[in-house]
Amino acid sequence: MRILVLSDVHANLPALDAVLNGAPAYDAIWNLGDTVGYGANPNECLERMTDAGTNRTLVGNHDLAAVGLMPIKWFNVHAATAAAWTSAQLTEENKFRIRSSYTSESIGQFYLVHGSPRDPARDYVQSLDDAVNALSAVAAAFVLCGHTHVPMLAELGPVEDPRLVRVEPGRDYSLNGKRTLLNPGSVGQPRDGDPRAATLLLDTDGPTARWIRTAYDVEQAQRAILTEGLPKELAARLARGR
Numbered sequence: 001m002r003i004l005v006l007s008d009v010h011a012n013l014p015a016l017d018a019v020l021n022g023a024p025a026y027d028a029i030w031n032l033g034d035t036v037g038y039g040a041n042p043n044e045c046l047e048r049m050t051d052a053g054t055n056r057t058l059v060g061n062h063d064l065a066a067v068g069l070m071p072i073k074w075f076n077v078h079a080a081t082a083a084a085w086t087s088a089q090l091t092e093e094n095k096f097r098i099r100s101s102y103t104s105e106s107i108g109q110f111y112l113v114h115g116s117p118r119d120p121a122r123d124y125v126q127s128l129d130d131a132v133n134a135l136s137a138v139a140a141a142f143v144l145c146g147h148t149h150v151p152m153l154a155e156l157g158p159v160e161d162p163r164l165v166r167v168e169p170g171r172d173y174s175l176n177g178k179r180t181l182l183n184p185g186s187v188g189q190p191r192d193g194d195p196r197a198a199t200l201l202l203d204t205d206g207p208t209a210r211w212i213r214t215a216y217d218v219e220q221a222q223r224a225i226l227t228e229g230l231p232k233e234l235a236a237r238l239a240r241g242r
Contacts, residue, residue: 003055005184005200007032007114007146010062011039011086012188012238013048013224015197018216019187020052024201028055032146032184033103033114037062037079038234039188040224042086046094059101060114060147061121066090067098070121078231085230111140115147124148131181132162142180144202149186151198151211156180167211175207182209188221195241 004026009016031054036042049057064070065083067090072080090098103120104113116123116130117137125134125145131154134143153165156179165173185198192198196213203209222235 001028001204002026003028003030003202003204005030005032005144005182005202006187007184008034008060008149008186008188009036009039009045009049010034010186010188011036011042011045012197012221013039013041013044014218014220015188015214015216016045016048018214019197019199020048022214023199023212026201029053030055030107030112030144030202031057032112032144033058033060034062034146035059036066036086036090036098038082038225038230039221040228040230042066042089043091043094045188046097050097056105056107056112057097057101058105058112058114059098059103059121062086063098063101064103064121067095069099074122078233081231082234085228106138106140109141111138111143113143113145116145117143125152125154125181125183126150128154128162128164131164132156135179135181142175142182142207144182144184144200146183146186148183149189149191150183151185151192151200152181152183153209154181169211169213172203172206172208172210175209180209185211189238190241193241195239 066086151167184200225235
């Protein structure tokens with residue numbers, strides 16, 4: 001089974017459309033959350049994910065803030081401004097979509113979570129120690145998480161020392177014989193210095209993982225943010241990939 005794993009769309013419709021239109025063949029989509037927040041098209045992105053037949057959709061901290069399930073005061077000023085604006089834009093149907101979704105879910109040998117098993121909505125997995133702690137918190141062989149907006153592959157072998165593996169787009173990584181944590185990166189607001197949308201193609205028959213980077217119309221996404229009166233920094237950072 002080939003699964004397109006994505007996370008942190010953040011209401012960036014041009015990026016999401018580019019990913020869905022350009023993805024290789026897949027059998028399912030798993031969305032690790034934060035479909036809204038920051039960007040200018042929250043309703044359209046939520047609906048696009050539904051229309052694409054997304055099989056699993058989690059929610060993240062920005063999703064929760066947009067429907068009043070997480071305090072906006074926990075966010076920085078730009079994120080808080082975007083969360084308040086998003087809350088005013090969301091349809092009742094899309095608010096229900098968010099409120100009825102989970103921050104984590106187990107699917108066979110895969111544990112899906114937005115942040116970390118230690119705190120599904122808020123905790124960040126940013127280092128090797130974080131990855132080891134996340135893997136140690138669950139019994140699943142594989143943890144799939146988002147939230148950091150940075151691709152990550154961490155391996156915890158039965159004998160070898162844990163290690164971070166450098167992620168190169170387009171390369172197939174074998175997942176055999178080791179417990180593994182994988183972060184697809186962000187579709188709508190990458191923060192690894194590469195402005196292209198980031199996703200992960202997971203082949204459960206291998207099992208293997210392949211990271212994919214997809215170019216999209218950054219200027220279109222920026223114009224939409226500025227047109228809606230959202231903070232200029234939210235538009236500017238898209239071109240930096242930071």
